[in-house]
Amino acid sequence: MIGGAFGVTLANARTGDEAAFAFIFRDVQPALLRYLRVITADPEDVAGETWVQVVTGLRRFSGGEQDFRAWLFTIARNRAADAGRSRHRRPAVPIDTTEATQELTTPDAADQVLEAVSTQAAMELIKSLPREQAEIILLRVVAGLDTSDVAKIVGKTPGAVRVAAHRGLRRLAGQVARAGVTL
Numbered sequence: 001m002i003g004g005a006f007g008v009t010l011a012n013a014r015t016g017d018e019a020a021f022a023f024i025f026r027d028v029q030p031a032l033l034r035y036l037r038v039i040t041a042d043p044e045d046v047a048g049e050t051w052v053q054v055v056t057g058l059r060r061f062s063g064g065e066q067d068f069r070a071w072l073f074t075i076a077r078n079r080a081a082d083a084g085r086s087r088h089r090r091p092a093v094p095i096d097t098t099e100a101t102q103e104l105t106t107p108d109a110a111d112q113v114l115e116a117v118s119t120q121a122a123m124e125l126i127k128s129l130p131r132e133q134a135e136i137i138l139l140r141v142v143a144g145l146d147t148s149d150v151a152k153i154v155g156k157t158p159g160a161v162r163v164a165a166h167r168g169l170r171r172l173a174g175q176v177a178r179a180g181v182t183l
Contacts, residue, residue: 001144002027006065014059021058025051028069032076035138038127040080049083050076070149073139077153125172133168140165 002009002024012020032050036043053075061071126134132154139150140161147165151158 002065006068010061010068021055024068028072031142031144032072034123034142035073035135036076036080037123038134038138039077039131040083042083046076046079046083049079053079066144066146066149069143070145070153073143073145073149074153125175126168128175129168129171133164133171136161136164137168137172 006024009020009023013024029047032047033043036046040046050072054072061068063071126137129137135154136150139145139153140147145153147158147161151161154161156164
């Protein structure tokens with residue numbers, strides 16, 4: 001979360017300041033991808049489409065950081081639904097891109113591995129939940145959205161969101177306890 005500097009950063013991004021937009025992007029993108037990995041088969045594509053829509057609508061957006069995150073994740077959820085419908089209408093033909101895929105940046109490998117292992121383990125646990133609970137937990141915990149924003153995004157009441165989050169977290173705690181994981 002950016003915090004107090006968000007308003008200035010957003011204002012600068014609206015005027016075309018690429019560094020300000022990149023700052024917002026780097027802050028939210030990891031959480032966005034984690035969320036999309038649970039709800040769609042094409043998380044990177046959907047994230048790209050989400051950011052295109054964000055750039056297009058950025059000048060019209062009004063609100064603070066929480067409002068921005070809620071707006072972004074609402075767009076992402078809608079783009080994921082569109083991608084799902086499109087995938088069913090037009091099946092993809094897979095191609096092998098393993099040789100063509102390369103990292104454009106070189107972050108610290110040790111940090112990247114540690115984060116990937118812990119993130120992957122957490123995401124696998126979350127994926128084992130019923131889809132509704134997994135989505136709500138990701139929006140609440142990973143995206144950092146409050147209950148009312150999550151309720152609007154998923155089309156449920158705040159009470160239903162709290163119950164689903166509680167049940168999902170309780171189920172995750174049980175899985176962790178059964179696996180004998182200690183923190």
